[in-house]
Amino acid sequence: MECCVCLQPYSRSEKIPRVLHCKHTFCGQCLQAISRPQGGLLTVCCPLCRWITCTRASLPIPGSLWVNTDIWDRITERQDEDEEEMENKMKDKQTQNNTQNKCSSSGHCLWLKLTRFLRGTTSNNEDKEKI
Known part of the structure; x- marks a missing residue:
């Protein structure tokens, strides 16, 4: 090809x-x-x-x-596949951006990350005190 x-x-x-x-x-x-x-x-x-x-x-x-008509015919198929792949990548990127925007716009995601972080640090401090 x-x-x-x-x-x-x-x-x-x-x-x-x-x-x-x-x-x-x-x-x-x-x-x-x-x-x-x-x-x-x-x-x-x-x-x-x-x-x-x-x-x-x-x-x-x-x-x-x-x-070469054999190759000529396959060019169209490959171009169709390439275009479809590009469309899927664009859709995935848009979905990812939308998810990031929702997460960053709501303080909920930030709060969840912070509480997970704090849980991790407090459990580490408790483990150190037991030793």
Whole structure:
């Protein structure tokens, strides 16, 4: 799910997964960067197997290589999962903030913490007196 040249995750906007003739997939940006013009052709040497993919020089890499549809379809699923995860984190943070606000706004929580603290210190003092 990521380009093995730049190690960035594929996306539907910038890091579109493109398939070379050897069937290896890389993002279009990396393929454009490693492509070389040669006598009216644009050549891309596969970083994995060194197979040479040739296209017309008049076409840019994105216009001349197919999108890997298997990865393309999984990008949407992953983005949906990521968005859902972000929503859940935001809800958890809001719940946590609401709880903290309720606790700090009511003197009750402070009173409970103080009484617990005092109980702990008095029981420690009583134990020391017994020794």
